[in-house]
Amino acid sequence: MAISSRLDTTRVLAAVLLPTLAKGVIVRRPGVMALAEKTQSDATAIDTMRHLRDRYGPEPVRLRITGRSVAVLVDPADVGRLLAESPEPFALATKEKKAALRHFQPHGVLVSEGEARERRRELNESALRPENVPVDAIVRDEADLLTRHVMSTGELTWDSFSQAWWRIVRRIVLGDGARSDDQLTDDLKALRQNANWAFLHPRQRGLRERFQRRLDEHLERREEGSLAAQPGDLSGQVPHWLFAFDAAGIVTMRALAIGARGTHGILESARLWPTTPVILRESTKPTHWHGTWLPKNTEFVVFTPFFHRDEDRLPYADRYAPEIWDRPRDPAIVPFSGGPGVCPGRDLVLATGSATLDALSEHLSFLALSAPLPRTLNHFALRMHATPMGTRVS
Template identity: 35%
Template sequence: MSVSGTAVGAPRTESGRTERRRPPRATARDTVRVLTRVLAPGVARGVVVPRPWTGRLGLDRFADAEINRLRDRYGLGPLRLAVPGRSVALILDEGHARRVLSGEFPPVGRERRSALAHYTFGSAPAHQTAGSPDAEVEPPGDVERIVREEIRPLAADGTIGWDEVRPALRRAVRRIVLGDTARDDELLTGLLDRLRTDANWGYLRRRRDPVRWRFLARIRAHLRRAGRAEGTGTVPESLVERAPLLLAELEDAGAVAYRALGLLAAHPGAPAEARADVTYLQAAVREARRLWPDEPAVLRDTRRKTRWDGAELPAGTTLVVPTVWLHRPARFAPVASTLPPDPALRTATAMIKSLIDGYDVRPAGPGGLIPMPRTLHPSELRFSFRRARE
């Protein structure tokens, strides 16, 4: 396959011109199976904000078997789905997944854009997210110092769960993004929760504009108090547009960090190695993101007719890469998405460092963390801390 668009060895007609054909098309029955067994469990879990109860049902346990069945029947795809009024293609091949993630296609498709529109403002949703390379989302706060001040005291209590970590993490995130005056503004985070819950439904739910404007007003006020306004007293729109993305991204990074703490606790000696080597710690964070991806699928839209191994997809096709399947097999690990390098990865790393610096961490409660479950919500984890041996 050639990423440039012309496939090597594509079938040719007698005239020598490349034959134009479309990738295989799933039957209506198989499309329903994809929707119910591969995509619906992720949608039920929550596209933007995970719903904890869905993980305990194990709804995604059929995804791998279903995708392997489709590969056996239709080949490596992309497999066009029989969706009325839309061109949708399911990615079934490692090389195709790499291409989708290579940057050739817009990083924010129509579904993602409709979700972001519930809690973002201005032009940001159309061209960037907090993790995109050109987003310029470096927050003004001192990340490591703030995270340590808010998170570190929790370890001294001996045993902590997500119910203790989450409020401290949210205080840290508000300080990092909006300044110290936002530390105790729980109303702002509550407004964001309401908007992101609506975002799970995308364009199926109307935007709550009154809630959005209240949320926006509080962001502007905090940025102004933090000294981020210009000489005229006006806060730059670029800062206002980035703030909701950062608030969401950094809180999600905290959930990833908490799962990564579970990985460290489940392997004897891992916490000590993580304390000594920050690259090892970052690898644990990325591995947690791979094992428990935030989004049920990677979606990209084609801007023009696109060639795939001699076949052709029309412009405007939505490419679907199911992350539950993509992230788990070892052979696909290199294409699994990771946390953006900065500031989310730095925030997640700082959070774990603040908890394990000088402490050994162990699973708390019956059963421990071995084996780690396929679907893991942070609320399912609880840890105990004790002084590390010198």
């Protein structure tokens, strides 16, 4: 088992893990994202991971961190194994996830274990199906309003897109009665900002209770044509659905910026700029890797931008390559995670994102970013010049 030098441990912490935390794992911080784009911090992080692999070989690399066993994966096959063998012996509910997510979703499936996890996972898989909601109709309603706005201003910005996106999300999840409830998602955002600090931020119980009361009022309607109409105790799961749809909105906006279309376009956007840049698993018993045993409670770290944009392995690393989704892929290209812990809302997110791309692209033409695509892309700063379809852009 490779053990990194103290210098290399410092490099990984400084170039990979700390910038990822600074950008905001639960909700992105605009100021830090702007700086990250300016410095292309993900490019530095990917180079650091490549150095780790080149120096120590393909086995997991243990960092020299006092009091915690942490192993960074550098081989795609190891990523495939880690995800396939979750949640046992590689648990999804790590200490760090529990500390972060307790701020707004203490009963979510990601921080659940044992029978509770199995029950909640089954509920999520049953509820989060595209056929349970008229996705296309909802998207077209809101996209029509957004299209009119963009035609009047001549550009699509993150602010205008985000407002339309959240109306779509609230209708899909809770029904038309929640369409204009900005306060609900604003309160959730505030709780998620606290969650960025995990252990370091005290829980705001009053805010959490207010958010939950407001959410439960919407859920009590069980409005037809929304996920809220699905059977089961949804109250503890919906906060995570809303959280995940935030990342889906970022992916969709970035997809528009590269001229993507359809399901493959959403997948490519999530490959190029993963909204889950770090996947964590924690071992529930000693595990064997490349001839060496790692102790129980080892935290395994998968830095997804490295595996998604590694030009040494992937000839398409820095370009829009939707064709890769029609054939078998590298086991470490996991925009929606993988194995038993794969995102249960994957198909719903793909349906919603691709429907949004198609609805906007029917009427608007955007100038797309060209290859090589940047390693870090700040969605907050995107201002996309738009013209009506059929208008020649020179």
